[in-house]
Amino acid sequence: MKDTGLYCLVLVLCICIVNGQSTTATASKSTAASKVNKLEGKLAGVNDIKYHLTKVNLIDNTNYNEYSVIPDKAGSFAFYNISSGFYTMEIECFQYIFYQYKVDVLNNKIKNQIKVRPAENETIIMPQPLVLKPMSRGLYFQQHVPFNIFSLFQNPMVISIGFTSVMIYLLPKMSSFVNEAAQEEGMVKPKQGPELLQKVPDWGQALITN
């Protein structure tokens, strides 16, 4: 009887251990899913953004390994199971310029240990899920400027034509002064120089007849 009791005890213990192991395995399996960390966010603030041509990149600062996600049509994105480390988050968008963010993953098993800070102001810790707004429209090209009448006067070619036109008015005036001076000189000169053999008639006193 003593042996039977002992066997029963061992059997009960074995059953308990087996049950315990299976319970632990199930628990670890279920908690494995819940322990996967997650960084969620949404690109917002503008309506015309083409999300399918946009990428959110998370770059490991230590080795520059790149992790990226494509936002869905609502602009939402999520990174899962990020290893512990320090990352730079960049938004690759051909329409808008976004800020850069610093992402610190202190423990990859706990969700709230992911801290996101703007690169420009690292004292701010951003609330999650992130809402990322663009900094400005991406001015990758020169913009067409609407026509302005004053811009005409900034064109070197217009300036050269304008200057020439002004000079057309001014130069004859200036030359007329020169001519008058020369005329005056001419009027004085005959008095000083030798007299001409053939004098030009004085038109003011000339009589015109038919």
Place this chain on the structure above:
Amino acid sequence: MSTTPTLLVLFIGLIVGCCLGIYEEEVGLRDWSIRNIGQLESVFDYDQDLLVQSKLLVYNQNTNNYTNSFSLALLDKNTGITKWRQLIPVQEDTFEQILINDLDKDYFITISNGNIIRYWSRVNGELIWNQVIVSTNQCYQASFVNIDTLRVLCLDSVVFLSIKRGTILSSANIDSEKNYQSIPNTFYLYYRDTDNNVQFLPINYQNSKVDTSKSKHSVSLDLAAGDQVTGHLALEGAIVYTSSANNIHVLDIQEEKNGNALNVEKQTIALFSLIKEQGISIVGVDSVYPDNRFTVVLSNKSKLLLEYTNRRLSVITMIEQHYVMVRPSLSGQQQQLFIGSNKSDGKIELALATESAKNPQPLPMGINTTVNGDIESIFSTDKQGYCLVVTNDWAIHMIQYSSRADEPPILLWTREESLSSVLASEIIDFPLPELAKLEEFEYEFNSTQGFIQHFTRRITTQIQDLVSLFMGSSTDANKDVIINQDNGNKQRTPKMILLTTLAGKVFGLSSDKGTIVWSRYYSDFDRSRAESKIFITKKTLYYPPEAAIVISTTSKSSSTKSVVSFINPLNGKESSNKIINHNILHASILPIVDDHHHQLLMIAVDYPPNQPSPMVQVYPWNEYIRHHSFASMKNIVNYYLVNHTAATVQGYRIDSMANGLKGQLKSDPTWKISFGANHQILAVGSSNAHEIIQSPAVILGNRNLLPKYVNRNVISIASLDPKLSLLTITLVDAVSGITIKSFTHAHSAAKVSIVHTENSVVYAHYDLTSHKQHISVIDMFEKTVEWTQDTYSSLSTSKQDIAANLIIKHKTFDFVQGLIKTMRLAITTKGITSKNVLVGTVSGQILPIDKKWINARRPTPEEALPTDQEEGLIPYGPRLAFPPFFYITFNTTIPALRSIETQGTDLESTSIVLAYGVDVFCTLIAPSLPYDILSDSFNHIALIITSIVLLILTFISKNWKDSLALKKKWK
């Protein structure tokens, strides 16, 4: 004054089109890019488009390896042009499935990384939703349950998702060891247990919950003792098992009308009841094709194409082993069963497997095993005869096939997808116009021949130029080079871009539009070693030019083998090749020219193996070199080797001739720097051989000269102590081994890029504490210099001289526009234009930064002197930030950017920039604005109008002045 309104109209006309910048619509005039999709893996046909899924091999600099990445793209069926492309995130290294939504063909599903389910729009590649199944990463099969529900089969669970929102509706756990497979168009899963019973498990989603209430089913395969299952596949309404006893077991599956039960009938068909051939056995099953057709692999490597219809199994045909069978279509889409084969004469033939005579048709000219390698896979896209043939060089050929003998296959388009993995690049001139050649000769006069020869050549060249002017063509232009130059070409003299790729294909691209001028395929290229380099050994100036392609090749023995292939870079034709049966340690071009203008190619090999004195082989090696050039090599030619494992850098010098007949020289070690076993050598920077240095000194604000320390032998070694994150930049004279200076940076990441220019070393590094990307610069100057000495010798300089005579400045800047992946110096032809450093970011954009911004002599605002302002020095500020329009890639990116290559053009102001990653991008840049050419936006019409108006005004003013003078006289 009737001219006044006319003048006003002209003024307004002048302003139209006057601008100084680049507008969005001007993109593509000076740049081009090739967008690649990679190696084709699956295709789905739409009427006018092809939805394709491909695999990309992306280079990882950290591991020096290639990782799998994937892409989705929509191609125009008629032209092959990409309508959109989506690169699956690079961290997802597996791609399980692409599944078209049969109920709404504008959408499709993908499974990647084993647990990421995405729902896409086919129209524009928009991601509708994505769902990550975090509990597993072993999902492998998706199927549509109904219009609202998607079922995803994972190794340990079945997950049901909402198609509209992507949310997980429900999931059920299954036994991960049973490897369940789904049966098309049913909700049953099946697996085979250890007793060879096929178990059917019903898992459905009904009324917002998983329904497993329906009856399970089990059927025994009744295998004889010793008989083993060799393969299985699921058809529509049937499951096929093959066994080693050459039997095919077909389980015919019928659902009862109420859907509550499954009727399974088993048939066992012996192989030899289907075929007459004896002595062959079944190896396994292969693929499922539409109309319940499938292939069985036989022991003689041939395939048996079978069809199961009306509960009857029949043989369609036997496909011999040398045929490549068409890939199964996606989602059961209709397709034609093409087979292709390589012929001994190099041709590739295509035929229909279902035709009894097979009637093979050779593919059009240009697709053959010499140019493209063997046929790798065939994709049939529809029943109309269109098919995609993929060859070993990763090229995709769209073929329109007709089984009629009098209608040969037509090649519609080809995509060269090996360009998605470029290994090395080089840029060479096209044959120069005669006058440009004269200019080049003039430039090289001092270093080449005497006056008489130079004068004769000048006269000859001018006569040739005159002749070509009258004849209408160049006298010695390469007739083999055909370049499609349309009116959009903005490059005056385009260049040839040489690219080697991971597929073993070498390309010659025209730099003006990216047109492939020629290609050459090396079938024995060793893709696992992936070593390739290109050297220009003879300039185009001395026609015909020559390039040496050094590639690693496969070898039957375990020893490493490489080939040096000498080709004409203008047409890709090989003139000769040399096989090297040893591991190549180093390869470079020597500045020594033979009597035929060939520059010597030097290759240091590991022979005798692991000995301290590597052998150096020189090409070409002939009597002239032996007698005239060896003296200039001995004790003068130095090189260094970097041992990343031991963290050492060792210098060598060519010492003596080992084998005078074969051009083998012996080199001896001269110096060695060891950084310690716990260090990593991250990068080694050296001066760019193409860089021309015009100015040996800086003119200071007080009109004094500050001599630059221009020593092209200086190399910079970036080493890291990973434990302390301590980065050390060591400047070493690579000839003498003298350490010039070293700088350390604490808390540094293991990523450094280095660029050398003139007397400067620019390097990018990341600070882990401040989380900032830095760019540091070291500028080296000399206190005194011997101006009469025109060459610098490292051998005649001691460490004490360097220490006493050098002024070394250092500055660090914060780069705020992303992390830096690579850097390169923008090269110009004569080196007059201000130096620019091209910064390639991790996001794949390229930003040119003028060297004046990264100048170590920038004074702090407090220390700035009036003379600094006079000199043009910008006061120091730590931030380097530039507006977005500075990016030469505009609003696009080069995914997985790997390297940047630059070279000068015929205009000093302009450089050609080539960058490659997954895409190939090329553009022209003018670092100091195009000062020697009118910009594209220059208003030529306005200039003409202005000239005419000024002429008219001159006449007007003259007449007016005369009339005024006349009036004056009449007063």
